Amino acid sequence: xxxxxxxxxxxxxxxxxxxxxxxxxxxxxxxxxxxxxxxxxxxxxxxxxxxxxxxxxxxxxxxxxxxxxxxxxxxxxxxxxxxxxxxxxxxxxxxxxxxxxxxxxxxxxxxxxxxxxx
Amino acid sequence: xxxxxxxxxxxxxxxxxxxxxxxxxxxxxxxxxxxxxxxxxxxxxxxxxxxxxxxxxxxxxxxxxxxxxxxxxxxxxxxxxxxxxxxxxxxxxxxxxxxxxxxxxxxxxxxxxxxxxxxxxxxxxxxxxxxxxxxxxxxxxxxxxxxxxxxxxxxxxxxxxxxxxxxxxxxxxxxxxxxxxxxxxxxxxxxxxxxxxxxxxxxxxxxxxxxxxxxxxxxxxxxxxxxxxxxxxxxxxxxxxxxxxxxxxxxxxxxxxxxxxxxxxxxxxxxxxxxxxxxxxxxxxxxxxxxxxxxxxxxxxxxxxxxxxxxxxxxxxxxxxxxxxxxxxxxxxxxxxxxxxxxxxxxxxxxxxxxxxxxxxxxxxxxxxxxxxxxxxxxxxxxxxxxxxxxxxxxxxxxxxxxxxxxxxxxxxxxxxxxxxxxxxxxxxxxxxxxxxxxxxxxxxxxxxxxxxxxxxxxxxxxxxxxxxxxxxxxxxxx
Numbered sequence: 026x027x028x029x030x031x032x033x034x035x036x037x038x039x040x041x042x043x044x045x046x047x048x049x050x051x052x053x054x055x056x057x058x059x060x061x062x063x064x065x066x067x068x069x070x071x072x073x074x075x076x077x078x079x080x081x082x083x084x085x086x087x088x089x090x091x092x093x094x095x096x097x098x099x100x101x102x103x104x105x106x107x108x109x110x111x112x113x114x115x116x117x118x119x120x121x122x123x124x125x126x127x128x129x130x131x132x133x134x135x136x137x138x139x140x141x142x143x
Numbered sequence: 144x145x146x147x148x149x150x151x152x153x154x155x156x157x158x159x160x161x162x163x164x165x166x167x168x169x170x171x172x173x174x175x176x177x178x179x180x181x182x183x184x185x186x187x188x189x190x191x192x193x194x195x196x197x198x199x200x201x202x203x204x205x206x207x208x209x210x211x212x213x214x215x216x217x218x219x220x221x222x223x224x225x226x227x228x229x230x231x232x233x234x235x236x237x238x239x240x241x242x243x244x245x246x247x248x249x250x251x252x253x254x255x256x257x258x259x260x261x262x263x264x265x266x267x268x269x270x271x272x273x274x275x276x277x278x279x280x281x282x283x284x285x286x287x288x289x290x291x292x293x294x295x296x297x298x299x300x301x302x303x304x305x306x307x308x309x310x311x312x313x314x315x316x317x318x319x320x321x322x323x324x325x326x327x328x329x330x331x332x333x334x335x336x337x338x339x340x341x342x343x344x345x346x347x348x349x350x351x352x353x354x355x356x357x358x359x360x361x362x363x364x365x366x367x368x369x370x371x372x373x374x375x376x377x378x379x380x381x382x383x384x385x386x387x388x389x390x391x392x393x394x395x396x397x398x399x400x401x402x403x404x405x406x407x408x409x410x411x412x413x414x415x416x417x418x419x420x421x422x423x424x425x426x427x428x429x430x431x432x433x434x435x436x437x438x439x440x441x442x443x444x445x446x447x448x449x450x451x452x453x454x455x456x457x458x459x460x461x462x463x464x465x466x467x468x469x470x471x472x473x474x475x476x477x478x479x480x481x482x483x484x485x486x487x488x489x490x491x492x493x494x495x496x497x498x499x500x501x502x503x504x505x506x507x508x509x510x511x512x513x514x515x516x517x518x519x520x521x522x523x524x525x526x527x528x529x530x531x532x533x534x535x536x537x538x539x540x541x542x543x544x545x546x547x548x549x550x551x552x553x554x555x556x557x558x559x560x561x562x563x564x565x566x567x568x569x570x571x572x573x574x575x576x577x578x579x580x581x582x583x584x585x586x587x588x589x590x591x592x593x594x595x596x597x598x599x600x601x602x603x604x605x606x607x608x609x610x611x612x613x614x615x616x617x618x619x620x621x622x
Contacts, residue, residue: 115146122159130162
């Protein structure tokens, strides 16, 4: 039974060796000539304006949350669409119900003004 | 297999009424708490009635993932009744605190729907969804007084610790799945009973982790430390609901899950150890709950520790592992729900703004200023202490008998001792109410619809104590 996990272990080992080798080789072989621009926060050369540790308005989180909700909804639809024929009427009804429940939640969100920016 | 539509009706109706209709009503109606309140009360009544109708209609539905009728339907009725009683008590309380927002009722009904799913679960994933639905609603309800620091503290503590405990539960489920290759209860039971799993250690670890997750939800030692802070900080009606319906829901999931994981005469060797571990947890929970309650001066904290102690008594039924033990749990849960709810609702009626009037000393001479409330409180305290003729006595009696019959006499002795300790603080409150003089002037109280809650809770506390056979006769339909 455990032998079925062998490919997984080999995969993990290859991943670990590949990652570690790259880091160690870069550390040994890479030339180190640092300049001020290279050591700044953004290596692209953008000047940092101020500290990134500040409080963001809750609106960002609201939008992000809604996005995840409806994003996941679509993810659920792919397997359903692939298996559409074999699931038949039962799957169709279940999916419609799921969509209706989510849509009523969407109505609530819009009506409560959660998506208004100002 | 598909769906048995009639048997699934209680679940389907509460979901559609909540997610399909209730949310839309709230989207278009603004600040009409009366309408929303009435709508959700009727939703819970309809769900409860449907559960009662499907009581005898046992079997499986939703492709075998959900059970119908029997004990699940019984718990549905209990959750719906508790939900209705809490809503009746919550409306005047929230209006007094000037924070009645209609979403409170939505969250409450959503918690009830999660509890129903827990009671009906026949599949580990369904159990997980139910637990999360209930817990997330609770996290929000605990922080419902957004301007109170204590309420926010309660919500944050409950959320962080609760999420952590859910992690234990899920990881346990994953290990059980990994070692038995099944998610549905029947298959897992057959694998456990035959002892055919190639990974017995993983299975034992999974069962232990699931026990940790569930013990957190029932607030058993050593996973009980959240209970006093959360119950003290939350709005009092929310504490009432969490400590009664929430605990009942956790046990409604605990019973089938551990009947499945620790079947009688199982081949897996961990079963005996697990039973002993749960027995020790039960014993320590009772002692810690009751001894800590003695030291409290705040009534809400006292009730919180008493709810920890009651989780210990209830665990005795799980430890016994017999049908009699499980029936004793159901009986005691029903009795406990009414008496604990009643006690918390009285606290919520007497409470004043900014956590005022919550100390033991504030209850001095209550029999002179509020004779009816003092009388009911005394009755609930007697029942919680397990003094006949109230419901608490028969519940404890049945649990103790079940534990003795399965050979846990030492556990019963500890239970009796700790229940003697509990008499000290339960009756301490009664003595304060009846044999001290009131300090300062009594304030006017207006219980409103909460009076109905108290009436029903008191009626059941007496009825179940005088005629326990009313409930026992329903148990024949279980399993």
